[in-house]
Structures are given as structure tokens and as C-alpha cells.
Amino acid sequence: MNTIICNHCDMVLQQPSLTSGDVxxxxxxxxxxxxxNLFKPNKMFALAITALMLxxxxxxxxxxxxxxxxxxxSTNLLLGAMxxxxxxxxxxxxxxxxxxxxxxxxxxxxxxxxxxxxxxxRPMLLNYVLKLTSALRHWSMLEVYLISLMVAAFKLMNxxxxxxxxxxxxxxxxxxxNMTMLSEYNNTKYWEYFHNE
Amino acid sequence: xNKSIVTGISAMQxxxxxxxxxxxxxxxxxxxxxxxYCGSRISPRIKNSQQKTWxxxxxxxxxxxxxxxxxxxxxxxxxxxxxxxxxxxxVSLIDSDMLGIAIIVFVASxxxxxxxxxxxxxxxxxxxxxxxxxxxxxxxAFTVVDWxxxxxILDLFVISIMVAVxxxxxxxxxxxxxxxxxxxxxxxxxxxxxxxxxTRLIWDVNTDAK
Numbered sequence: 571m572n573t574i575i576c577n578h579c580d581m582v583l584q585q586p587s588l589t590s591g592d593v594x595x596x597x598x599x600x601x602x603x604x605x606x607n608l609f610k611p612n613k614m615f616a617l618a619i620t621a622l623m624l625x626x627x628x629x630x631x632x633x634x635x636x637x638x639x640x641x642x643x644s645t646n647l648l649l650g651a652m653x654x655x656x657x658x659x660x661x662x663x664x665x666x667x668x669x670x671x672x673x674x675x676x677x678x679x680x681x682x683x684x685x686x687x688x689x690x691x692r693p694m695l696l697n698y699v700l701k702l703t704s705a706l707r708h709w710s711m712l713e714v715y716l717i718s719l720m721v722a723a724f725k726l727m728n729x730x731x732x733x734x735x736x737x738x739x740x741x742x743x744x745x746x747x748n749m750t751m752l753s754e755y756n757n758t759k760y761w762e763y764f765h766n767e
Numbered sequence: 768x769n770k771s772i773v774t775g776i777s778a779m780q781x782x783x784x785x786x787x788x789x790x791x792x793x794x795x796x797x798x799x800x801x802x803x804y805c806g807s808r809i810s811p812r813i814k815n816s817q818q819k820t821w822x823x824x825x826x827x828x829x830x831x832x833x834x835x836x837x838x839x840x841x842x843x844x845x846x847x848x849x850x851x852x853x854x855x856x857x858v859s860l861i862d863s864d865m866l867g868i869a870i871i872v873f874v875a876s877x878x879x880x881x882x883x884x885x886x887x888x889x890x891x892x893x894x895x896x897x898x899x900x901x902x903x904x905x906x907x908a909f910t911v912v913d914w915x916x917x918x919x920i921l922d923l924f925v926i927s928i929m930v931a932v933x934x935x936x937x938x939x940x941x942x943x944x945x946x947x948x949x950x951x952x953x954x955x956x957x958x959x960x961x962x963x964x965x966t967r968l969i970w971d972v973n974t975d976a977k
Contacts, residue, residue, distance in 0.1 A: 573772050575785040575792050578906060580777040580967040598970070599906050636932055638939070643932060650931035658943040661951045665927050668920060697805055701788055708962070711917055717871070718924030724868045725860070725925070726932060729939060761789040765804055 576603045609759045615684035617751040621677040624744040629670060631737030634723060638730040646737055647715070672709040673748055679703040680751065683760050692764060700760050707752065712745045777970065784811040813965040817891060823960035824891075827884055827953050834949035835877070840926055841942040852946065853877060853922070876922040876950070879915050883957050886912045887964065894968050902969045909969075913961045919954045923947065 572585035576596040586594050588606035596603045628647065635644030647669060654662040679699050686696050719738075726732050772781055778792060785792045789805035802809040813819075838850035851859070853876050860869035886908050893900050929941045 573774060573792075574790075575778045575783070577785055577787055577790070578966050579902070579970040580779055580785065581970075582772055582774045582776060582778050582781065582783070584774050599903060601906070601910075634928075634932065643934075645928065645931035645934075650927040653931045653934055654927060654943055658947050658951075660948045661923055661926070661943055664920070664951050664955060665923055669924065701805070701807060704788060708917070708958075711920060714918055714921050715924050717918075718921045719928060721868055721871060721921065722925045722928035722932075724865055725929065728863055758790050761791070761805065764789075765791070 574603060576601065578603075604758070605756055607754065607756060609756055611684040611687040614680055614751065614754060615688065617747055617754065618677045618680040618684065621744060621747045621751055622674070622681065624740055624747060625674055625677070628737060628740040628744040631740060632735040633719065633737040633741060634726070634732060635735055636726055636730040636732050644735060647741065668709055668711040669715050672706050673712055673744075676703065676706045676710050677748075677751070679706065680755065687760070687763055696764060700757070700764065703755075703760075704757055707755070710748065710752065712741075712748050716741070716745055777967075779811045779967075779971070784809060812967055812971075813963060816963055816965040816968060817895065819963040820887060820891060820960045823956045823963065824884055824887055827880070827956040827960065830949045830952040830956070831880060831884070834880075834946050834953050837946040837949065838944040839922070839946040839950065840929065841944055843940045843942070850944065853950070872922065872925075875918050879919045880953050880957060883912045883916050883919075883961070887957075887960055890964070890969065894972055897972045899973060902973060905969045906966060909961070909964070909966055916954075916958055916961055919957075923951060923954070 574583050574585045574594075575581070576583060576599060578601045579596060579599040581596055581598045583594075583596060583603060585604065588594060588604070590606055590608045592606050593602050594604040594606070595601060630646055630648060632644035632646050633650075635642055651662055651666040651669060654665075679702055682699050683696060683703065686693065719741075723732055723734075772778075772783060778785055779795070782795050783792050784795045784798070786802040786805060786807065786809050788807040789802065791802065791804040793803050793809070795811050798809060800808060800810075835853055837852065839853050839856065840851045842849040842851065853872075857869050857873050857877075860866075860872065890905050890909060892898075893905065926941075926943050926947055930943060933939045933941045
């Protein structure tokens with residue numbers, strides 16, 4: 571009999587036999603303790619590679635542009651975060667980390683661990699990559715950025731005409747891929763793989 | 768795995784500890800510092816969880832005052848400088864008939880940080896004085912706070928977009944104020960406070976609660 575421990579309340583539970591798509595909840599705190607999703611490393615790899623490729627246009631192409639007195643100004647995500655480096659370095663660093671560094675690193679980590687799994691290799695580096703992945707998961711805040719973009723757009727409408735540029739659509743696609751990747755990611759499966767030599 | 772381990776009571780009472788990194792469990796007495804599976808630091812509960820959370824929360828409380836009282840953005844319009852605090856920004860949004868946006872900004876930048884601090888402090892106090900409060904309710908409060916906490920970073924993203932859009936503007940420019948940095952400190956410390964709090968402590972207080 572296999573036992574699992576709930577990481578929310580430390581209850582010892584019997585590992586249930588689940589069919590794909592089921593989730594097991596803790597009997598005491600009713601939080602999810604175990605997910606039995608169909609796990610395919612090549613699917614994760616494909617998602618992560620797509621996310622990485624989409625990042626380039628999403629971060630560098632103009633997101634929104636405003637037309638004010640005959641002048642058009644546009645901005646992209648990277649520029650927005652870098653602009654404040656000398657005025658408010660802390661703010662700039664946090665924005666850069668949550669909107670750019672964390673999602674990018676997350677994709678790279680998932681590409682690495684999925685490649686290891688597909689090639690059936692277990693380098694020591696995988697251990698650190700998996701730890702990094704679980705630390706980064708909470709810091710990827712692309713969905714918050716999308717809502718912020720909407721709020722900023724409404725605020726800007728007061729001052730000038732505004733239009734969404736191609737970077738915006740790339741950003742939305744990146745967001746969708748990133749969210750899918752995060753919800754499909756199953757930490758336990760990678761660790762199980764890492765330990766079962 | 769281990770036959771002597773029984774279901775229905777907490778792992779710590781049976782001398783087992785759970786590794787939060789790799790989801791494996793091992794004996795507390797045999798593995799004092801490192802998890803035998805993934806090599807990361809391990810302890811039955813997060814070490815000094817309450818002290819860490821208190822320290823981070825106190826920092827957040829100190830910084831929440833400058834964050835709300837000082838101007839968060841400066842707007843340079845026709846060579847006049849207008850300053851905006853978080854609150855006055857929301858009021859001006861209401862004035863320009865954008866109630867929905869005003870509510871989003873109000874929830875993200877005023878309500879959430881304050882609620883988060885209050886909720887975490889009450890859970891800490893309940894755990895410290897071992898009051899008999901339904902642990903399930905405490906966990907729900909913690910989960911809500913933990914999930915919603917990331918949304919307070921919204922205001923910072925908005926500022927970054929505004930600053931970037933108006934950068935080369937000759938008619939309008941926006942600069943972040945002192946409050947922007949203070950607000951960042953509030954957001955980051957509360958995020959780390961939620962992360963350093965060990966929810967299992969809630970159940971240690973009343974182990975037989977349902």
C-alpha cells in the first residue's frame with residue numbers, strides 16, 4: 571500500500587488508484603493532493619518550445635500605440651519594464667522578473683526536463699532544474715500583465731486615440747500557451763521519473 | 768514504501784516528514800537536514816515559519832503607509848506637474864466614468880494588500896495562541912489570500928505601461944513616484960510572507976479537527 575502525505579495539512583493518506591483526469595483530495599483539508607493527468611513529455615516540450623518562440627515577438631513587437639496630436643507612439647513589454655530602471659530600479663526589476671524572466675526561464679526549464687525525459691537521461695543538473703521550476707511557477711504573472719494592459723488602455727483612452735498592435739496578439743497567444751503549460755505541468759511526474767532509475 | 772506508516776493521522780506524529788520540493792517522504796530522525804531523494808533542505812515544518820512570516824508582515828505594514836500616502840505617479844502635462852496617489856488615481860477613474868476599472872484598481876492595490884496582511888496576522892495569532900478556530904476556514908482564508916495576492920502587482924504593470932507610452936511625449940510624460948517603490952516592497956514582502964507560512968501549523972494546533 572502506497573501512502574501519500576498532504577502538503578497542506580500533513581495528513582497521511584492512502585494513494586488512490588485514479589484513472590486519467592481524476593484528482594485526489596485530502597480527506598481532512600479537502601485540497602488537491604494528487605493529480606492523475608495523462609502525462610506526455612513531448613507535449614510539454616512542444617508547449618514550452620512554442621512559448622519560447624512566441625516570447626520573441628510578444629516581448630519586442632509594439633503592444634499598444636497612441637496617436638496624440640499627429641504623433642504616434644508605441645511601446646513594447648520589454649521597453650516598458652526597462653524604462654524605469656534609473657528612476658525606480660526596484661519596481662523595474664520586479665516587473666522585469668515577473669513578466670519576462672520568470673516565464674522565459676520556466677519555458678527553458680521545462681524544455682530541459684522534458685528533453686531529459688524523452689532521451690531517458692538523468693543528469694545531476696535535472697535536480698536543480700526541477701527545483702528551479704517549482705520555485706518559478708508562482709512568479710510567472712503574464713495573466714496579471716494582460717489585465718494591467720487593459721486597465722492601462724482604458725486610462726490612456728482619456729488622453730489619446732489608442733490602438734492595439736501586433737505584439738498584443740502575440741502576447742495573448744503566449745499567455746494561452748503559458749497557462750496551458752502551467753496547468754499541464756505535473757511536478758510529481760518529473761520527480762518520479764528522476765528517482766526511478 | 769514504509770509499512771509502519773498508517774493513514775488517518777498526521778505524518779509528524781509518526782516521525783515522517785514530507786519534502787515540499789519532490790513530494791517524497793522520509794523519516795525525521797534519519798534525515799535531519801537534507802531530503803534523501805532530491806537533496807534539498809528538509810524539516811518536518813518550515814523552519815521558523817511564524818517568525819519569518821511576522822518579520823515580512825511587519826515590513827509590509829511599515830511600507831504600506833508611504834505606498835498609500837505618497838504620490839505613486841507624476842504626470843507632466845503642459846509643463847505642470849500633477850501628482851497622483853493610489854487613492855486619487857482611483858477617484859479620478861471614478862470621475863471619468865470608469866467604475867469597473869476603478870473597482871479593479873481599488874481591489875488590486877488597496878483592498879488586497881490590507882486584507883492579505885489582516886488575514887495572515889489573524890491566522891498567525893490563532894496558531895500562536897492555539898485558539899480553536901475551524902482549521903478548514905483558516906485554510907480557505909489562506910488560499911484566497913495566497914491566490915489573490917499576485918494580483919496586487921497589477922498597479923506596477925500599469926505604471927510601467929504608462930511610463931513607456933508617454934516616454935518620448937512632448938506633451939505628456941509620466942514618472943513613477945516614491946510610493947511605487949514602497950508599493951513594490953509591500954507586494955513582494957506579502958508574497959514571501961504567504962510563501963514562508965506553513966499551513967500545516969494550522970492543523971498542529973488541533974490535530975483531531977475535522
